[in-house]
Every structure is written in structure tokens, then in C-alpha cells.
Amino acid sequence: MTERTRSAKRTTKTTATAKKAAARLGSPAAKADGESAVLAKIAAMPGPDRAIGERLHAIIKASAPGLSPKLWYGMPAYAKDGKVVCFFQSAQRFKTRYATFGFMHEANLDEGAMWPTAFALTELTAAEETRIGVLVKKAVT
DSSP states (O other): OHHHHHHHHHHHHHHHHHHHHHHHOOOOOHHHHHHHHHHHHHHOOHHHHHHHHHHHHHHHHHOOOTTTEEEEETEEEEEETEEOOOOOOOTTTTTTSSEEEOOOSSSSOOOOOOHOOEEEOOOHHHHHHHHHHHHHHHHTO
């Protein structure tokens, strides 16, 4: 291996490490990259899932602007301090009859000894949109 090849590998590794660190810290560039990736993923979904994904994205951004959009296992997700708080799984992804909007253990949704962490979605009405907005706000407080 030549010195030039070793130098190129070190540069690539340093750049990758810096990008990962920036993403963990929620830098504006990482947020923009994450948002672009999430919007592209939603745009590639089939019609009903795309409509739900677009509305969820808008609701989450309005309810918790501090969350950073990112792809998580190929699904749109929203993170706080680098840790996923909530995610959207399209029905098509696992060939189910409904999409799923779920919360991870970082979400502050605890209510007694039992509480829901995921919801099946076949459509979004005003009532569901309001409920999701409330849950997302609670999840990040």
C-alpha cells in the first residue's frame, strides 16, 4: 500500500467519523441531510402510505421542532440527541394492511404500569392528527 493510499484511507475515515459525530450532535447539516433522506423515503412510498407519511412529518415537525428527522432501518424516524423517539413504518414495508406509527423507549409516554407504544394507521383524520401531535409533544418533554 502506498503512502498516498494510506493517506486517502485516513482522510475517508476521518470524514466519516466527523459526519457521524455531527449527526449525533444534531448539527444543522446533519438535520438537513436527515430531512432530505426522510422526505425522499416518504416520496417513494405508495399513495396511501405517502399521504400518511407526509402528514405525520408535518405534525411531528410542528409538535416537536427539536426532533431531527433521520432514516432508521430504512424508515422515517425522528430523534432527540441522536436517539430515535418515534418512527413511521409503511404498510408496504412488511406487507401489512396498516401503517404503524410508533415510539421508542426514549419517549416519555409512561402512564402507570402499561401504555401503548405503537399505533396502526389506515388513514389520518383530524382527531388522529390532534392525538398524534399531543403524544409527540409529551414524548419529548
